[in-house]
Structures are given as C-alpha cells and as structure tokens.
Amino acid sequence: MEESKEDETLERDSLETVEKKEEAGEDLRSLLLPDIKDLPPIPPSAVESNFVRYFAADFMKPGHDQYVYRHANGLCVIGLAPTHVALREKGGVTAVDYNVGKSDRSEMKVTGKRKRNAQHFESNSALCKVCANGTFYVVRCCVKGSLLEVNDRLIKQPDLLNSSADREGYIAIIMPKPADWLKIKDSLLSHEDYRKLRGL
Amino acid sequence: MASQETEETRQILSRTALSFPSPRVVHDLLSVGVCPRCIFRLFGVHGQAYCCSAITASVLQSFLEEQKSCDNGTAKNGLVSDGLVRCSYTSQESENGQAYCCICLGVLQLACEQDQEMMTTSKDGSIDDFTATIAELVKRENHHIDGFSIEVSIPPVIVANERAIWMYMNKKYKCEEWFKDKIPSQHISVKDALRLSINTSLENHLGVKSGVDSFRFRLNYSHLDASRMLQSSLANDRTCKKQKTDKKDSGDSLDDSHKSNLKNSNEHLRSESDAVILRTLESMLDHAFCEHFVIPPEKFSRKVSQSRWIIDDERMGEASVEEIVGSNALLVCKGDNYKFHAAGREDIDVRMLGSGRPFLVEVSNARYMPSMIDVQLIVEKINNSDKKYVRVRNLKVVNSQAWTLMREGEAEKQKQYAALVWISRALTEEDLHNISSRKDLDIIQRTPIRVLHRRSPLERKKIIHWMKIERIAGSCQYFLLHLCTQAGTYIKEFVHGDLGRTHPSIGAILGCRAEILQLDVTDVKMDFFD
Secondary structure (H helix, E strand, O other): OHHHHHHHHHHHHHHHHHHHHHHHHHHHHHHHOOOHHHOOOOOOOHHHHHEEEEEEOOOOOOOOOEEEEEEOOOOEEEEEOOOOHHHHOOOOEEEEEOEOOOOEHHHOOOOOOOOOOOEEEOOOOEEEEEEEOOEEEEEEOOOOEEEEEEOOHHHHOOOHHHHHOOOOOOOEEEEOOHHHHHHHHOOOEEHHHHHHHHOO | OHHHHHHHHHHHHHHHHOOOOOHHHHHHHHHHOOOHHHHHHHOOOOHHHHOOOOOOHHHHHHHHHHHHHHHOOOOOOOOOOOOOOOOHHHHHHHOOOOOOOOOOOOHHHOOOHHHHHHOOOOOOOOHHHHHHHHHHHHHHOOOOOOOEEEEEEOOOHHHHHHHHHHHHHHHHHOOOHHHHHOOHHHOOOHHHHHHHHHHHHHHHHHOOOEOOOOEEEEEEOOOHHHHHHHHHHHHHOOOOOOOOOOOOOOOOOHHHHHHHHHHHHHHHHHHHOOOOOOOOHHHHEOOOOEEEEEEOEEEOOOOEEOOOOEEOOEEOOOEEHHHHHHHHHHHHHOOOEEEEEEOOOOOOOEEEOOOOOOEEEEEEOOOOOOOHHHHHHHHHHHHOOOOOOEEEOOOEEEOOHHHHHHHHHHHHOOEEEEEEEEEOOOOOHHHHHHHHOOOOEEEEEEOOOOOOOOOOOOEEEEEEEEEEEEEOOOOOOEEEEEEEEOOOOOHHHHHHOHHHOEEOOHHHHHOOOEEEEEEEEEEEOOHHHO
C-alpha cells in the first residue's frame, strides 16, 4: 500500500515538472508569436531598413545612373540604378570585367580591422566595365574612399545585374572618410528626388 | 625593559651572524650604504631578523664591533648599545639625504615621506607603525576580510642597484672562499624580505592570518629620480637589446635613423617602467578583490542593449543589461567598480528568452562578501525592477574556474533562435519539408556589412544544425523559423542573404526574397551552471 502511495507521489511530482516545463514553453510561445494585425503586408526590405539610399544621375555621362546605399556605420554600397542605360540594352548585361586598365579591381585583398591595405579611389575612378549588347559601360565609384570589396560573383554570374541590380547585383563596397562623405553628399539625390527626376 | 629588548636583539643578531662571511664584509657593505635588511637578504638570512625593528645600521655596526673585539680576545660587557652610539662608518646617517639604502632605496627600511623630519631620531621606521597604517586603511574602508596576502611592486632600478653591489663584491672578494659558496641564488629578493618583515606584524594588527588567494594588498613602490636616471642611461647605451625600432624607409640618413632609434627606445622604456609616482604610503595601497557571480539572465526588451551604448556622448537605447545587473551587484557588495562578462551577446533589438545566457559579474574592491541571502536580494531587485527589462536566475558566487568554463562555452555551444520571417511568395508544404530536411547545413558568411567597419573582412564557415518552420495562423507569407546554429552565426544575414554575401540563405533555399522582422534567442545550451 505504501509503495503505491510513493509511486503516486513520484508520478505526481514528475507530472508537475512536465507541466511546469510545458507552461514555460507556452509562455515562451506567447512571447514569440506576433499579433497578426501588427504585421504589414509587405515589410520593408533589409536594404530599406538599414541603408539610406542615394542616387547619382547621369554620373559623368548621360544615362549612367548609379546608386549609393549608405549604412549607418558609414560604409557605402555602390551599384547600377534601375534606370542605367546598360540595363535597358537588348539582352541585358552579358559580362562584367573588373580589369579597368590600371589594375584588376577584383584582385585586391583587404585584410584586418583597420583595412589599411585598401586602395583609395576618387569618385570618378573606374570600378568595372559592364558589357551589354556589345557596348562597354564604365561604372565609377561615385564616392571618394577606400575600396573594401568588389562583388566578384558578378564575374561568373553577370545576370545578377539583370535580375537584382539593387541587391545581389551590387558592384562594390567603399568606405569613405567622414569628411569626404560630407563633401559629396549634397551632390547626390535622395530616393524621392531620384524617382521624381526619372518619373518613376 | 630596554635591556630585555636589546637582549633579544642581541640573540637574533648572534644567530644571524652565523650566515655572515666575516664582520669586515658586513662593515664594508654598511659603509657603502647598504641597509641591514638588504645585507641579511644578500647572505640568505631567514627568520626573525627581518621583523626586528631595533636592528638599525648602527646597532648592527656596534654588534659587529663587539664581535670583533670578542674575537680578538678582549672582553667587553655584553650590552648592545642603542642607536645613539655613533661610529665613524655611520656618521653619515645623521645627515639627511644619504640615509637611504643604496640598493633598496629605503623600501626595506620602511621609511616614508612623513618621517623625514624625524630622520635623525628614528631613522629606520618601525615596522609596527607601517603596518598600523595599513590596518587603519582597511578599517576605514570597512573591508571585511578573513585573510590577506601581500603583493609588492618595486621599480626596476632596485634590481640594477643590487646588480651593482654584486659586481662590487665580485670585484673585491672573488678570490675568497666564502664568495664562491655564497652563490647569488641564495639571496632573498626585496619583495620576499619585505613580506618577511611585515607579515607577522600585519597578522597581529588585522587579527587574521596571511594566506594565498585572499584579500590582496598591493604595495607599489616607485622612485622618480632613480627610475628616470635609469631610463636615460639605458637609452644612451645603444647596445642595449631592448630597443625595438620600426623599419624605416631606406631613404633615411644615418643620423635620422639613430635619432628615431633613441626616440623609440625612450618611449618603449617609458611604457615598460613601473609607476613613477613618489613613494607615499597613503596613495600607494591598491586593493584588488574580485568576486564572481554567474547567472543566466533573460533580456525581455528590445530596447535594452547588453552593454552601455553611447555614440557621440549620447546614450542609445534605453538601458543596458550590464548596468542593470552590475549596478545592483555593486550596491550589495559595496564595491568600487564592476565589469560585466557574458558568454556572447546579441543585438539590441534581439530578445534573449528561454533559458537565458550565462554571464559573470566581477566586482572590484568589494568590501563585503555577499551571503546566499544577499545574492537572493540581488536577484529580486533585478527581477522586480520597474521596467522588467531583465530577469535573472540561478545567481551564485563562483571562483575563477567559472570564467574558463564560460569562455569555452561561448565558442563551442550551439544557440537556438526563433525568427519571424517574411517571404515574397506564399509558403508551401514543400517549403516546410525543404527546410526541415536540411541537417547540419554548411553556409559561408562574409563579414556582414553592418559590422564590416569594425571587423576584418573574412569568410566564415558556419553550420546550421537544424531548422523548422512554424506556420502562423492567418498569414501565408509570414512564419516563425526555429533554428539551431553554431556559435558565431549571423542569423539576420542568413535570412536575408546580406546582398548575396551569405550563401546559402533562406531566400536562396526557398528561391525567393526573404526578410527578417524579429529575432529572439530561445536557448543557449550551457547547462553546467545549474
């Protein structure tokens, strides 16, 4: 008789522990699950939330529209804006070449936290050439600063420029000095102004 | 009474003298300006000789005189004269300036600035006064201690001085028998001698025994002039191997490179040398008492960062976990400062839920060791604070082993997350299967752009151990993604792909665009603290 009572207590205890665990699990779930009505139908993209989008229209040549996405930490992602002439060509972009005569930009390797061995470029320095419908278009830096990274995936997959030039098809990442950024900032267009200009 | 003391002193001196090579050597050293305790050290004397305040240079002198006359067969009465007896070798004591030992610069003479007026009457500071001052400080600061240990820091110039004396002795006595026996390794260091001198007296004043791993006293000694002289003399010695110079362009002329040599070496030395503040008892006592707590805290708010986040003097975020926990611990332990160490961290907008993340709080100069009840008090204060930002549990006092455990865990353990994900098309059953079927998925992450400004650009291989999609009722494009990953994985970038720099990403796997709205940490698998 006593034994079974003990068993009962044990069982009860273990049940209680399981219940407690389940309760904790339930609490957790309620914290995790959002309220449906708070969720927007289309949330802002990662780029929209983390970067401020600037545009350079007709940069050095008509039709050469480029974007500069600036992160809160100062880094700038450079790429082709949707209205760039190269993207309008028949067949789209077929090749991307980072070898722009002086050096192959895809060869550089930046190391270390301070990124001391990064090359410094002016805003009109050439980054790469994109080939579309037989014509070569030069893509430039737009911002003066150190070149941290080029998107070497474009070499093997130039089609990224046609599918998502504003995301996976970015050209390069540049780190401008705060003073240099302030100088160039005013010559760039905000997202709103760019859309107005191009009638989008 | 005086004669009893002097009798004791005499006995101690007799025992000590057994270690001496010969009285004239000791005479010689005294005349050069070495203090008695340094002499004891050099000849490997142990024991009570250090604690005896009465042994001044003059007392030692007189004792040796007496010994000499004893040796010569002349009988003299056995009283050791007190410090007022002057003899030709020690006449310089009565003048200021040269009264300090030429090796230890007074460290073992326990003289300090305040005594300068009293120099002539009691040249060697009494050990008792010295330790009384230390005990006073402990009492004033209200420290509760159950033991102590002494750490001593002395300027390098003392080592140089000792070497000079050895070289002097070597030159003078190298042919003598006893010198070859008394190898330098027999000698006791200044630090040990100091400890021998003040240990017993300190024990008496504080009422506790000395022992390792307890309350630590740090005595910082420094001598500005001597250290400066040492530095400049080392700098002038171009053969000194310590100089490290940057490789300059070959265009530099010889003169320039020499100059830069010296400049670099000076700076190098300056940074190497010990603290150069004039030796004063008061400001030099430096305690370091560390306690450790280990708790897994849960961070409930998305407005609270782990540590204080200040940009341009402006605080970002409303509060920090570090401050909430640290300040409460500090209050109870009555310490000066706290340091917060955690096994990893997350962004300010990520909540730490579930079992919580283990961390350590280090309270420096704590005057009070909290009991179990006090620890519980801290937990309650944190958990019941107004804003309910942070919850902690399982708080306890630990030792430094916990530190190692935590650091190991940080790099090795897996972490579990729940992310609110949106995709650009409707979710299908196939997607659920696709995701949950991938076990130990290898991904390559380039340093995310959001941290690229302060971290090295690298490609890091990470493993996603498992993933599970949980549908959200009422939405076909939003879902909860549960995943368990290797430590150090950037979850946000894994979801949205970071412009293709993390591959594969959720978007790539599902063949559409994916965005992350919310991230919560649900488990950090470090249970050994329970």
